[in-house]
Amino acid sequence: MNKKVLIMRNFASTVNIDSYNLQEIGLGKAFVNKGFECDVIYYHDSNSFEEVIYKSENRNLTIKWTKAIKFMSNSIYYSLLKKSKLNQYDIIISTEYNQVMTLLLSILCGDKVYLYHGPYKDNNHNFIQKIYDQIAAPIITKKIAKTFTKSNLANDFLKTKGFKNLKTVGVGLDIDKLNASNDKNRFTELKETSSTTQNLLYVGVLEDRRNIEFMFKVFSKLVEVRTEVRLTLVGNGKKEDLERYFQLAKELNIDGHITHIKQVKQSELKALYQKSDLFLFPTSYDIFGMVLLESMYFHLPVISTLNGGSETLINGNNGMVLDNLNEELWVEKIYNLLCNLELRKQIGENAHTKILTEFTWDKIVNKMILS
Numbered sequence: 001m002n003k004k005v006l007i008m009r010n011f012a013s014t015v016n017i018d019s020y021n022l023q024e025i026g027l028g029k030a031f032v033n034k035g036f037e038c039d040v041i042y043y044h045d046s047n048s049f050e051e052v053i054y055k056s057e058n059r060n061l062t063i064k065w066t067k068a069i070k071f072m073s074n075s076i077y078y079s080l081l082k083k084s085k086l087n088q089y090d091i092i093i094s095t096e097y098n099q100v101m102t103l104l105l106s107i108l109c110g111d112k113v114y115l116y117h118g119p120y121k122d123n124n125h126n127f128i129q130k131i132y133d134q135i136a137a138p139i140i141t142k143k144i145a146k147t148f149t150k151s152n153l154a155n156d157f158l159k160t161k162g163f164k165n166l167k168t169v170g171v172g173l174d175i176d177k178l179n180a181s182n183d184k185n186r187f188t189e190l191k192e193t194s195s196t197t198q199n200l201l202y203v204g205v206l207e208d209r210r211n212i213e214f215m216f217k218v219f220s221k222l223v224e225v226r227t228e229v230r231l232t233l234v235g236n237g238k239k240e241d242l243e244r245y246f247q248l249a250k251e252l253n254i255d256g257h258i259t260h261i262k263q264v265k266q267s268e269l270k271a272l273y274q275k276s277d278l279f280l281f282p283t284s285y286d287i288f289g290m291v292l293l294e295s296m297y298f299h300l301p302v303i304s305t306l307n308g309g310s311e312t313l314i315n316g317n318n319g320m321v322l323d324n325l326n327e328e329l330w331v332e333k334i335y336n337l338l339c340n341l342e343l344r345k346q347i348g349e350n351a352h353t354k355i356l357t358e359f360t361w362d363k364i365v366n367k368m369i370l371s
Contacts, residue, residue, distance in 0.1 A: 002059055003090040004037040008077070010099035012043055012070040017053065017063060018266075021290045026174040027093070028061045029054050030361035034369070039064050039089075043075045072125065074100045083108060097158065098129065102144075103136045110143030114368065118171075118287040120153035120308055137161050148368060150288045151308035167371050170312055172361030173293045178269060197228045198338050201276035201300070203291040204283070206237030211282040211305075211325060212245050218282075218330045220252040226335060229257065232276065236262045273298035277344065278337055282325065283307055297355040299348030303333055313359065318350035 007024045009015070015022060028038040037059050044065035054061035068075035079085070086092065086109045093114045094102040105113050122129050141147075141163050148169045149155040155168045200219070206212050212233075219231050231254070237245075249255040264272055273279075279295040281304040289309035295302050302319040304310040310321045320333055337344055357363070 002035060002037045004039070004088060005031045005091045005093065006039050006041065006086075006089040007031075007093045008041040008095065008101060008105075009043070010075050010095050010101045011073055012068065012075040013073075014045060015042055017042075023171060023290075024095075025053070025061070025063075026172055026177075026361040027364065029174065030172065030365040032056045032059045032061045033362060034365055035059070036091075038062070041066050041077060041080070043068050048079065071100060072128075073123075076100055076104070081108065086112075097137065097140055097147075097161065097163070098123070098132060103140055106140045106143040110140075111145055113144045115140070115144050115147045116150070116169075117147065117154055117158060118150040118308065120151065120157040120287070121285065133161055137163075146368070146371060148371075151312045153308050153311055154287070167367065168312065169364050169367040169371075170359050171288045171290065171293065171309070172359055172364040173290075173297055173355055175297065175356070175360055177266065178294065178297065180267070197230055198226075198277040199275060200229065200231045200334070201234070201273070201279050201295075202231070202281070203234040203272075203279075203294075204281070204289075205235050206233065206245060207241055209284050211284060212237075212241075213248055214325050214327070215280060215282050216245065216248055216252060216254065218327050218334070219257070220254045221327060221331045222334055223254055223257055225331075226338060229338065230259060231257060231280075232259045232261065232272075234261045234264055234272065269294060270298065273300050276300055278303060278334060280334075281305065281307075281310070282330070288312070293355055293359060296351035299345075299352045301337060301344050301347040301351065303330070303337070313354060315354075318347060318354050320347075 007028055009024050024040045028040045031038045032054060033056055039062045041064050044067055048066050050062055050064050052060045052062050066077050068077045081104060090112060091114055092105055092112050093116050094105050095116055096102060097115055097117050102115060147163055147166050149158060149166055150171050152168050155166050158166055204210055222229060249258055273295055279300045279302045281289060281292060281302060283305055286307040286309060289307060292302055292309040292313055304321055306321055306323040314321050322329060
């Protein structure tokens with residue numbers, strides 16, 4: 001009989017399983033490929049039902065949509081809090097130490113619970129967080145079987161909460177899904193504007209945490225010294241934020257150099273990255289950043305601030321981490337890379353190798369089950 005894994009997403013929000021960045025599904029597929037049966041628990045606000053979304057030989061990856069009690073950002077899956085339900089699993093992976101389900105699972109069946117944690121800063125509920133850290137964190141650290149973090153920053157963060165014997169495993173990429181992307185038509189204009197035009201790419205929410213205004217100011221200074229360059233933004237944001245950002249673009253006289261695409265399909269990802277020359281990620285905070293994995297896998301050099309993903313993935317030979325929102329510094333680094341095709345190719349190749357050898361979901365599962 002195959003061993004069985006349960007992966008729980010403990011956040012009280014409904015997800016779209018057709019989106020390309022659901023980590024639980026990528027992790028679950030990798031467990032199935034390694035010989036496990038796997039169930040993934042996702043929150044549903046009205047119904048509980050199941051659907052098999054992936055098969056390998058006689059093993060299934062099953063999504064179990066489950067109703068829950070919502071407490072702040074937590075999902076408390078009350079129907080699962082029975083030993084008769086939990087005993088069918090050999091491994092139970094729970095996300096984030098500060099989710100109530102992690103505490104409850106550690107009490108009920110801690111010897112089979114693997115914590116998989118990403119955040120590296122406390123949330124805004126400081127008083128509640130302090131109480132939780134004093135009461136719940138010691139119980140979790142004592143009872144759970146293993147603790148894995150998505151980044152070295154998250155590893156250091158959990159140490160401040162009393163966790164020991166931590167292992168950073170990172171986040172994986174579902175390369176089969178990415179390689180199936182080949183819808184090119186929508187992005188032909190990114191390279192056909194001019195044979196010499198270079199394209200900078202940003203993918204993510206357009207919000208202040210991502211320092212969009214800083215990126216626009218950097219880009220405006222870059223355009224002064226390198227005119228044949230474009231900035232492509234992929235992502236949406238609040239209406240008032242978008243209006244403010246693009247008003248700034250007009251004031252900086254760069255709006256004619258910017259392409260804004262609110263959303264892309266899974267099938268368009270490959271073409272999007274391959275039509276670009278550099279990826280910019282000036283975020284103030286990001287747990288990991290799947291877009292970093294995607295960019296690096298597609299040989300696209302990354303310039304990023306320090307965050308969970310960049311600190312774990314980028315070593316200087318496969319990308320660039322600038323822990324400083326200095327406009328002149330960013331312009332200099334971007335300009336130098338745009339002027340050096342061979343260096344971009346070498347960085348891109350090193351980045352691709354890093355992801356392929358260490359950060360596919362199969363590699364992440366290996367780190368977990370062999371630890």
